[in-house]
Amino acid sequence: MKILIIEDEPELREVVQHFLERELFLVEYAADYQSGLDKIISYEYDCILLDIMLPDGNGMDLLKELKKLDKKDPVIILSAKDSVDDKVSGLEIGADDYLAKPFHLAELLARIKSVIRRKNQDGENKLHYRNISVYPDSRKVIIDDNELVLNRKEYDVLYYFMVNPEKTLQKTMLAEAIWGDYIDQADSYDFIYSQIKNLRRKLKDNGAKADLQAVYGIGYKLIS
CATH class of the missing domain: 1.10.10.10 (Winged helix-like DNA-binding domain superfamily/Winged helix DNA-binding domain)
Incomplete structure (x- = not known):
């Protein structure tokens, strides 16, 4: 299963990438808005981990572009902004889940598996x-x-x-x-x-x- 991490913090991105690769996911990453947009236009992913604050744009706008393209890739927003308004806004635009930083890797893994299960397996475990x-x-x-x-x-x-x-x-x-x-x-x-x-x-x-x-x-x- 293929994961895209759109995150500009190198240390966090590397920790998440190495953790998911140990769980046998195929992991790609983008460090800014434009490279993230190029990725979602060109490829399909089983799950996208999306930071809101990017150096050259806003993750919410990237989520809007994803929906304009009518792509069904599940999205989990990862953000240090843990406000109700941000959560509601992200979910209304089309995100599948929202996880506030800092987070436990075990919880992130559980949420990734959950959204993939809903997308690819009709909610079933097989x-x-x-x-x-x-x-x-x-x-x-x-x-x-x-x-x-x-x-x-x-x-x-x-x-x-x-x-x-x-x-x-x-x-x-x-x-x-x-x-x-x-x-x-x-x-x-x-x-x-x-x-x-x-x-x-x-x-x-x-x-x-x-x-x-x-x-x-x-x-x-x-x-x-």
Whole structure:
């Protein structure tokens, strides 16, 4: 799952980034309004952590731009301004949650999982397709009653397909969702083919009633 941190305080940003990376999130960051706007225009995120006070703009205005673009990325506002008016304003504009600084990292993690659960899992603690169940909080995959062992990227690929069942996903979309900023360094998308090949084999060997079908010239989709 991919997180964007829009925060101008380097120390706080680094602490949050390292904590979330230890929790196996893919984390990107922006230190100001303009770079944050560039990110939300170009990519999709499972959750955006948004500071209100930015050096070249206001986080509330960035939230308004996100809604103008009709993007559904969940947003948690992080702000030292712990006033009722700020909270109400942020939530009315379209934020999903509001957390005042300073905060405990454990609480931040719980809130991130909560908004992702509402967005991607209809509030449930798992994703289910045919006889496959994915439990994002523990990163477990169950086929029938047996656990499927996947490496980190195989799990991330499967999760993205489980969020978008029976939808054709372009290779570029898949690469950006799973590898984030690092995709710009890739010469080709051959690494995606390798991950999907291994994942398809593991699904088949473990009796999954679903497969990843190649859509020629476009990408892949999860089908029954």
